[in-house]
Amino acid sequence: MHQRVIKIAIVDDHTLFRNGVARMMDEFNELDVLFEAGNGQELQQRLQRHELPDVVLMDINMPVMDGYEATLWLKANYPQVKVLALSMYEEDKAVLKMIRNGASGYVLKEASPLNLLDAIITVDLKGVFINELVSGKLMHSAQHKHDDIRLTGKETEFLRLCCSELTYKEIADLMFVSPRTVDNYRESLFLKLSLKSRSGLILYAIREEIFKMPV
CATH class of the missing domain: 1.10.10.10 (Winged helix-like DNA-binding domain superfamily/Winged helix DNA-binding domain)
Incomplete structure (x- = not known):
C-alpha cells in the first residue's frame, strides 16, 4: 500500500486541461498538487518559489520551452524528480525522445483520473511506468x-x-x-x-x- 503523499506539478500550455487535471488530482488523498505551469520556462520559475515535486506531469508540445527541453533541464538539475510525459497520441517518436531526455514513461491525455493516479504512484514507487504501452x-x-x-x-x-x-x-x-x-x-x-x-x-x-x- 502506498502511504506517503506524492507531491506533483502539472506543466501544460492548455489552461483548461491543466486546471482540470489539477482539480481532479487534488481530489486524491495520495496526491498534493504543488503548482501548475504553462511551459518549461514557467516550470523553472515556479521551482524557485515552491517545494520540489516528486513527479512532474509534462506536456510534450508547448511554446517557449517544450517538454523535451524542459525534461532534459529537469533531469540535469533535479535528477530526483520523475517526469511522466503527457501525450495526445501514442507516437513512438515523441515518446522515445522524451524517454531519452529522462522521462520515466508517458500517459495518454485521455486516461481516466484513476489511471493517471495509478501512473503517478507507479512511477513514484518503481521509477518507470509502462502500463500505457503494454x-x-x-x-x-x-x-x-x-x-x-x-x-x-x-x-x-x-x-x-x-x-x-x-x-x-x-x-x-x-x-x-x-x-x-x-x-x-x-x-x-x-x-x-x-x-x-x-x-x-x-x-x-x-x-x-x-x-x-x-x-
Whole structure:
C-alpha cells in the first residue's frame, strides 16, 4: 500500500486541461498538487518559489520551452524528480525522445483520473511506468521479474540497441544481420513480452535493467 503523499506539478500550455487535471488530482488523498505551469520556462520559475515535486506531469508540445527541453533541464538539475510525459497520441517518436531526455514513461491525455493516479504512484514507487504501452500479460506481472521469459542473446542485444536513436536498418547493420532478421527479433519480442511498440520495448528494457538510463 502506498502511504506517503506524492507531491506533483502539472506543466501544460492548455489552461483548461491543466486546471482540470489539477482539480481532479487534488481530489486524491495520495496526491498534493504543488503548482501548475504553462511551459518549461514557467516550470523553472515556479521551482524557485515552491517545494520540489516528486513527479512532474509534462506536456510534450508547448511554446517557449517544450517538454523535451524542459525534461532534459529537469533531469540535469533535479535528477530526483520523475517526469511522466503527457501525450495526445501514442507516437513512438515523441515518446522515445522524451524517454531519452529522462522521462520515466508517458500517459495518454485521455486516461481516466484513476489511471493517471495509478501512473503517478507507479512511477513514484518503481521509477518507470509502462502500463500505457503494454497489453494484459505484462501489466499483470509488472511487479515481478520475468523469470519465465527467455530472451536470446541476439534479442537482448537488439533490445539494448532499440534504446538508442538508431533506425531498425542501422541496428541491422550494427548487428551484421539483414533488416528482415531484425524485423524477426522485433516481432518475437512483441510476442514474448506482449508489447506493441518500440516505446514499450525501451521501457521494458529500462525496467528489467537490460538498459541503464544515463544519470
